[in-house]
Amino acid sequence: MSKKPLILVINDDGITAPGIRTLIKVMNSIGDVVVVAPDGPQSGMGHAITVNSTLFIEKITVDDGPQQEYSCSGTPADCVKLAIREILDRKPDICVSGINHGSNASINVIYSGTMSAALEAGIEGIPAIGFSLCNYNWNANFEACKAAVKTITEQVLKNGLNEGVVLNVNIPNLEEKDLKGIKVCRQARANWEEEFDKRQTPFGKDYYWLTGKFVNLDKGEDTDQWALDHGYVSVVPVQFDLTAHSSIQQLNSWELNGK
Amino acid sequence: MSKKPLILVINDDGITAPGIRTLIKVMNSIGDVVVVAPDGPQSGMGHAITVNSTLFIEKITVDDGPQQEYSCSGTPADCVKLAIREILDRKPDICVSGINHGSNASINVIYSGTMSAALEAGIEGIPAIGFSLCNYNWNANFEACKAAVKTITEQVLKNGLNEGVVLNVNIPNLEEKDLKGIKVCRQARANWEEEFDKRQTPFGKDYYWLTGKFVNLDKGEDTDQWALDHGYVSVVPVQFDLTAHSSIQQLNSWELNGK
Numbered sequence: 001m002s003k004k005p006l007i008l009v010i011n012d013d014g015i016t017a018p019g020i021r022t023l024i025k026v027m028n029s030i031g032d033v034v035v036v037a038p039d040g041p042q043s044g045m046g047h048a049i050t051v052n053s054t055l056f057i058e059k060i061t062v063d064d065g066p067q068q069e070y071s072c073s074g075t076p077a078d079c080v081k082l083a084i085r086e087i088l089d090r091k092p093d094i095c096v097s098g099i100n101h102g103s104n105a106s107i108n109v110i111y112s113g114t115m116s117a118a119l120e121a122g123i124e125g126i127p128a129i130g131f132s133l134c135n136y137n138w139n140a141n142f143e144a145c146k147a148a149v150k151t152i153t154e155q156v157l158k159n160g161l162n163e164g165v166v167l168n169v170n171i172p173n174l175e176e177k178d179l180k181g182i183k184v185c186r187q188a189r190a191n192w193e194e195e196f197d198k199r200q201t202p203f204g205k206d207y208y209w210l211t212g213k214f215v216n217l218d219k220g221e222d223t224d225q226w227a228l229d230h231g232y233v234s235v236v237p238v239q240f241d242l243t244a245h246s247s248i249q250q251l252n253s254w255e256l257n258g259k
Numbered sequence: 260m261s262k263k264p265l266i267l268v269i270n271d272d273g274i275t276a277p278g279i280r281t282l283i284k285v286m287n288s289i290g291d292v293v294v295v296a297p298d299g300p301q302s303g304m305g306h307a308i309t310v311n312s313t314l315f316i317e318k319i320t321v322d323d324g325p326q327q328e329y330s331c332s333g334t335p336a337d338c339v340k341l342a343i344r345e346i347l348d349r350k351p352d353i354c355v356s357g358i359n360h361g362s363n364a365s366i367n368v369i370y371s372g373t374m375s376a377a378l379e380a381g382i383e384g385i386p387a388i389g390f391s392l393c394n395y396n397w398n399a400n401f402e403a404c405k406a407a408v409k410t411i412t413e414q415v416l417k418n419g420l421n422e423g424v425v426l427n428v429n430i431p432n433l434e435e436k437d438l439k440g441i442k443v444c445r446q447a448r449a450n451w452e453e454e455f456d457k458r459q460t461p462f463g464k465d466y467y468w469l470t471g472k473f474v475n476l477d478k479g480e481d482t483d484q485w486a487l488d489h490g491y492v493s494v495v496p497v498q499f500d501l502t503a504h505s506s507i508q509q510l511n512s513w514e515l516n517g518k
Contacts, residue, residue: 237506247496
């Protein structure tokens with residue numbers, strides 16, 4: 001058996017997206033790569049899983065790289081589950097997801113299919129990283145991401161991650177020479193100010209498109225959004241124990257049991 | 260204007276599900292109720308949002324209660340966004356989501372459309388609660404939930420919640436007389452041991468159904484799963500800042516910038 005690490009590659013933009021093709025190329029230089037990715041775009045799927053429908057997997061060849069590839073009809077989280085239970089012979093040494101076309105920094109982590117794949121792998125006890133480039137364009141330039149993606153992946157393989165923690169890595173949309181470095185950060189407090197674009201169907205029925213703008217409410221200089229705005233690659237350790245431990249005492253003072 | 264609280268009611272099982280009909284009845288006894296819920300089941304949608312498709316809203320009447328109701332073609336998170344931006348005249352005093360048909364305790368919070376609606380409201384600064392009954396049956400008995408749902412909602416209206424925190428409430432599948440009380444908890448460490456049921460289409464192609472069993476890996480007596488197993492309603496404060504603050508120092512010791 002090869003002594004190279006076994007690397008599971010996933011994304012949410014679909015198996016043919018330029019972002020995952022770049023990620024596969026970088027991972028081929030590190031280990032043995034198996035790709036299990038959605039057969040089409042799944043952005044904004046959050047942590048969806050397919051419970052009421054069937055799942056199809058197809059072994060495919062997209063380019064001439066050494067990786068093995070499977071396209072899947074399900075969500076990113078489904079892909080992780082199927083990879084582990086049905087495709088891989090052994091537990092992968094690492095799972096990398098992305099490179100997403102668009103930011104998953106700050107509150108976007110909540111909506112992210114890219115990060116949900118990483119979280120799903122983390123729940124299975126696999127060190128995992130989600131990578132995103134802050135450019136929504138299909139034809140974004142992913143070349144500048146390669147060095148940071150490789151460095152961070154190698155550091156995770158070398159050092160491991162704490163139990164219950166995965167990494168959310170975002171890369172600013174810059175030329176490689178303009179990247180300032182890699183910064184460990186916390187998630188910025190931010191939200192989307194949505195606006196709905198209200199229209200009418202040709203048959204007179206109202207409908208809506210979701211639009212909106214991202215608003216950073218956080219002035220801290222230790223946040224992922226600050227790092228990205230200042231030319232750094234941001235690395236946020238993300239946990240899936242969502243308990244707000246600091247609120248437990250407050251809630252215990254409430255009259256919940258007729259006291 | 261009425262001095263009663265304005266209550267936004269959402270769910271992920273669809274607007275006609277018995278769980279939301281029970282929740283509406285309880286909320287009608289507390290305040291002015293506006294329902295904005297999916298037109299069909301959305302379970303397992305996680306925190307999905309509809310970014311690449313249109314959204315339809317329809318004002319409907321389901322029963323003879325005083326509530327206003329809107330059915331929506333989108334996900335639970337879409338419903339919250341549409342309610343706030345397009346339907347309600349003012350910010351609701353509270354948002355309640357559910358009552359979900361099935362547990363959202365422990366790791367299920369990650370996959371939960373019910374909780375994603377509550378989180379979305381929380382991101383908007385609205386106190387929010389997700390309620391779930393530990394019975395997946397459409398015809399589950401929701402009567403026993405009513406007292407706990409009312410108590411917890413009234414306590415949130417009275418005391419408020421810390422910024423960035425929403426409540427994940429799960430109710431064991433018991434008769435009301437057998438409920439032991441309400442317990443504030445942390446999220447249990449658990450996962451799903453998935454198995455895929457592999458079949459063939461009539462045309463000879465393999466496909467899979469996702470199945471699996473829930474495994475509680477946490478022996479603590481302060482967890483939601485422990486509370487539910489011992490007859491208590493569990494209340495977990497949940498946060499949407501996913502930063503694993505305790506890992507930041509570890510990551511800062513890594514060689515991320517060629518040092």
